[in-house]
Amino acid sequence: MDFFILVWRNSFRKKIRFWLTCISVMVAFFLFSMLSGVNHALTVSVSDSNQYRLITSHKISLTQSLAINTQQKVAALAGVKQVSYASWFGGYFQNEKNQLAVTAVGHENYFTLFPEYLIPKQQLAQWQKTRTGIVIGQAIADKYGWKIGDQVPLSSSIWMNKSGSFNWSFTVAAIYKSKKQSAENNKIFFQHAYFDQGRAYAQNSVSWLSTEIKAQANVDSVIQSIDRLFAHTNSPTRTTTEQVFIKEQAQQFIDMAMVINLVVIAVFFTLLLIVCNTMIQTIRERSNESAMMKALGFSSMTLIKSIYFESLLLLGLGAGIGSLTAGILITFISQRFNDFLPGISLTPSHYITVFVLVNSAAAFCSAFPALAIKRIVISETLGGKS
Amino acid sequence: MKNNNDIILKDINKSYQKGDNTVVVLDHFNLTINSGEFVALMGPSGLGKSTLLHLMGGLDQPTSGEMVIGAQRIDNLKEAQFTKWRAENIGFVFQSHHLLPVLSAQGNVELPLALTPLNKKQRQEHASYALELVGMSDRSKHYPKELSGGQEQRVAIARAIVSDPNILLCDEPTGNLDRKTANEILAILAQLNRDFGKTIVMVTHDNKAAEYATRVINLESYMLEQNKCTVGEN
Structure with missing residues (x-):
């Protein structure tokens, strides 16, 4: 036994x-x-976020916008390597059940700041040239069967365009894969310029800035210098590291x-x-x-x-x-x-x-x-x- | 020549604490059981028959005194040493069989062999032989709930002898059985004593059962006799 x-x-x-x-x-x-x-x-x-990237938003809340020229002012500060900007679009496809994470971004350098989004060079260049172009994650492409060149109508629950509609037209210009789990492959990006020109109100404004600091720069002093720069303006800012920002969200x-x-x-x-x-x-x-x-x-x-x-x-x-x-x-x-x-x-x-x-x-x-x-x-x- | 299976109890005292009172069960008790004897311990309840049996089997320890079983003094063994000693030297048969209900008759008999270095096949062979000796070969696959009281007790005896101990200690082994079945069980014990030389100590109230023993000790008169001797010596 x-x-x-x-x-x-x-x-x-x-x-x-x-x-x-x-x-x-x-x-x-x-x-x-x-x-x-x-x-x-x-x-x-x-845990995946980059400690050398800063997020600057309006001091009151993320829903208050910043002037678009804030980017140049921040870029001129000591210790700053590059700055990009973004605005939340809040989109969906066909009906509100199909919610999508859609963001308008500065097409000039946004993906240089965020190298974790892996986009073929040709596609990235094509997107930068296409005003209505969108960069979509692989998961989105798989889910909806979208391919490069497809015309995709997306709606915003926030932003009306100049024709009085909440429906926006886009063209799939690039498909990314992410090497970071947090980014997943489920996001959509499009040109902020198209967004800014198309929307019915709030032109020349952005929701937040993304700043990459130089490797040898002191994070705290850069943060202080950004916020000090706008302290006595109509749009005072609050800058944090990306880690703190995500943690707070x-x-x-x-x-x-x-x-x-x-x-x-x-x-x-x-x-x-x-x-x-x-x-x-x-x-x-x-x-x-x-x-x-x-x-x-x-x-x-x-x-x-x-x-x-x-x-x-x-x-x-x-x-x-x-x-x-x-x-x-x-x-x-x-x-x-x-x-x-x-x-x-x-x-x-x-x-x-x-x-x-x-x-x-x-x-x-x-x-x-x-x-x-x-x-x-x-x-x-x-x-x-x- | 001294035989290694003799049971020698010298000046044994055993008392229990019951509340504030100390109950003395054995008082300067002496007993020798020779190797190969089949001894029936009789006497009224409360006299210490089972206590004596438990002391011989290492299930309990004396308050004082010396116990030598075989060549080994056992009264001063530690718990772990007692456990090992029991496994090697003693087989127990109780009034209730205490078979494990989740194991078949074969599994129950094999259980003590799990403590030996025997391999699975050897264990099965030993258990089959033990079951054959008690006439239970044809019931080896049956579970305790599928066996009668007498059959369960036979399996319990097979379990007691499977590791070939020299001494069998039986505490009213036929107490729960009818006369016919009891006789069958007693015949098996007598055969184990006669044919295999097992030393058997059996506690019983049954005069018929005592007839199977080679020596009957009535504990009451035995103790009286001992006390007389002790007084006389003094």
Whole structure:
């Protein structure tokens, strides 16, 4: 009789109890894995961002615009390598359910500042020459079947054009692939010049500036010099590093994640109590058998190992099924709703965390039964005194 | 010539703490059981028969005194040493069989062999032989719930002898069985004593069961006799 066969058979002795407990473990690890995937989506942008790039926006909020000539003034400051600008278009294709991340950018140098978007040189040059041209991500091209040269009508929920319509015409001029997970391949860029000339109002303004500083420049002093430059104008600015900017944008979600994290911790704690209780009940029901095994010559440590492996099987099975289900769902979400939550995925480190959690929980849940096993007095458990 | 399977208890004291009271079960108790004997321990309840059996099997330790089983003194062994010693030297048969319900008769009998260096095939062979000795070969694949009380006790005996211990300690092995089945079990024990030289110590209340033993010790009169001797010596 092999040790692990005994563990296996003992585990499934009370099938209903085993599976009910296993399902509770499964639900907890499913929640944990889903949260981990969402957390990854929220934090990956921050970790991928460039610390030598600055974002300058209106001091009040991102919805207030800056004058377009702000770019030249910033470019003239010491420590600044190059400056580009962008405005949020907020577009969709055909109906508002097909939301797209569309941004108008300075076509002269925007992609020099953002080399992570990999665009074939010829296509980039073609885009720079095409006033209505758009650069689309590979994922967008795949999703809608768009090719270079296709005419694409996009609508804006914010910007009306001079003809009084919210519908804008574009031509696919380039398709990019991204080497950074945060950028994904789901964005659309078009020429700010076309945007500025076409829109019915707010000409000569931009939503924000992107500034690349020189490698030897001091980030803080460049930030201060930009903001000082516009401090007493109609459009005072707030400049941060790209990392801080993205972090602030994601802050509301990260706070939400913290709340969810606390909920998951509570779920895990409850789960531990449930599994602990199951294992204690198990060992109590089997005290006679444990005493008999001790009488036969099995050490307490062997019996403790047996109960540890039973806990491990229960937790491992539940965690495995829960994490796998979450993994499948996350893959589905990342394929279907990539625009909504780009970067949602389960990383190898998540699976390592699950492995560590399962083993620690198994050890914790075996602690009380281990004490009970240690305390078994064979003579008292197996027979009265006569 | 001294035989290595003798059980020698010298001046054994055993007491329990029950609340504020100390209950003395064995008081300066002496007993020698020679190798190859089949001893029936009898007497009224509460006299210490099972306690004596547990002490001999290393399931409990005396408050004081000396216990030598075979050539080895066991009263001063640590828990881990006791565990190993039990596995190598003692087979237990209790009133309740305590078979594992998740294992077949074969699996239950093989269980103690998991502590030996035998490989899987050897373990299966040993277990099959033990089951054959107790007449349970045809039930080897059956689970405890599929066996009668007598059959379960036979499997328990097979489990007790499978690792070939020199000493079998039986605590009312027929207590839960009808007369006919009890006789069958007792016949198996007698055969193990007679044909395989196992030293057997059996606690029983049953006079019929005691008839199978080569020596019957009525603990009540035995203790009285011992006390007389002790007083006389004093």
